[in-house]
Amino acid sequence: AQKVTQAQTEISVVEKEDVTLDCVYETRDTTYYLFWYKQPPSGELVFLIRRNSFDEQNEISGRYSWNFQKSTSSFNFTITASQVVDSAVYFCALSGTVYSSNDYKLSFGAGTTVTVRA
């Protein structure tokens, strides 16, 4: 079975502070994909990043960066210099591949609500 844990329920910061969201996953699959999604107050889930389990290279995209560590089964997400528009619920998710028992089913964490105050 797959499991994604986002231990932080809510995080509140002042604008321009950095925010790091933790994500720990469990899977028996040797190949898998990791994702981060953002759900703003409007409700629509917005895709942020997809990571293959073979690729542990960290990634930076603008103010967003991701730290994937297979040894600790973690895929953390950092927002640098946060802005009010970053306020949303952020979900970490895990899926298998065609080679795994879980196939491509997406398993989501419970989400972390980020509030950025002006």
Place this chain on the structure above:
Amino acid sequence: KAGVTQTPRYLIKTRGQQVTLSCSPISGHRSVSWYQQTPGQGLQFLFEYFSETQRNKGNFPGRFSGRQFSNSRSEMNVSTLELGDSALYLCASSSRQGGEQYFGPGTRLTVT
């Protein structure tokens, strides 16, 4: 390119009734997945369709069913509605299995 569209956006039904929700994927996307989002259970996978075939199914009772048409549009049906079926139902499409999924705005179902 137009995004994923879902209809209707809001729905109120009575316990015992059935409901059909519709999802039109992004043009060219052949994979459609459905998710249920509730405050208590979070986001849970319902099923995935690819080229008109159900490829994966989550742990939901048989009252939840779906299908995909040749144009990749998908519908999900819930029969004999229960109060606990009240949720936001999200549809997502992908160009291929395992690819990034793009979500629609969801259908908010309220069962009274």
